[in-house]
Amino acid sequence: MLIRAGWANTDPLLRDYYDREWGMPVRDETGLFERLALESFQAGLSWITILRRREGFRAAFAGFEVDRVAEFDAARVDALMLDTGIIRNRRKIEATVQNARAVQRLRESGTEFSELIWSFQPDVSPVPRDDSEVPTTSEEALALSKELKRRGFTFVGPTMIYALMTAIGMVDVHLLGSHRRGCSGLWNTDGTRVGS
Template identity: 50%
Template sequence: MNQLPDEPTRCSWCGTDALYRKYHDEEWGKVVHDDETFFEFLVLESAQAGLSWITILRRRENYRKAFAGFDVQAVAAMQPPDAERLMQDAGIIRNRLKITTTITNAQNFIKVQQEFGSFDKYLYSFMPDGKPIINQPVSIPARTEISDAISKDMKKRGFKFFGTTICYAYMQATGMVNDHVVGCDFK
């Protein structure tokens, strides 16, 4: 737990950083069912691979500008000159593979939407009874059997930078799993 005097009790991972706390309090673990938000977090979580989440969270608005407001159709249509332009954008992580993967992941995201009717339906097909999981853990796991299965299937579909640990963080970010620890006021 991490709190200041007269502050609500929070999960310890968000520390005292105001942006991290806002994300924890208002977004993390909240159920999402719209594909736009699922795509936004796919972009952000994939960019986070190998980095801290706060690094990406601080660049979130830059990612929004760089990747067409997280419009999956616009990102999927990006071409090599767009990737070159993004390599010059100091507001995002300038990793060529992550940039080109974002474009490819957008194309794969659309294929999944076409096959399942929505990315939401695809993701929730892995969830028990098609519902979010509400945990009250003492400590938060880095992966689960469900994140293993989703990650494996997405890899088969051509998605990159989406291993099981990133997948589990994605599930937490979009409320597929609510892992606010025992005693957190935001569960």
């Protein structure tokens, strides 16, 4: 039997996400913005709730193309509040628009979104033996959360940011013994960076 995180064993959609996507490096702006938005929407909800609506989110938020989302106005936000294909939470919808504009401002300042996010990658990754040893935040997540807030982002608390970091492979919290441990190609199974 393959070893997976407990959450990945509760639904076939979660299992597929775990086996194919979770923990793989994401560095492109659109991909990172989508993950940031989805993690924001997930706050207070289960991840399966978000995954089941992922295509609805993509349709509602213009494929998570930053420049298109940044143009959303109050009327578009009101329309999204009627969209049953997403989580209809005004604060989270408005945060996604605000964060798209924050990504644009980063670009204008000469900093790429991916560059900023990945500059907070830690030197060492956790080595959890079971789910109880998987952290929910880190010093790097706290620092990145503060920096994103300083740059005008919202709904980017340290727990959510750590979830983002695990989702995009910045840290590897796959359990020791999992067939996915080290799948990102960035981490050795002992938690050290590849090539270090």
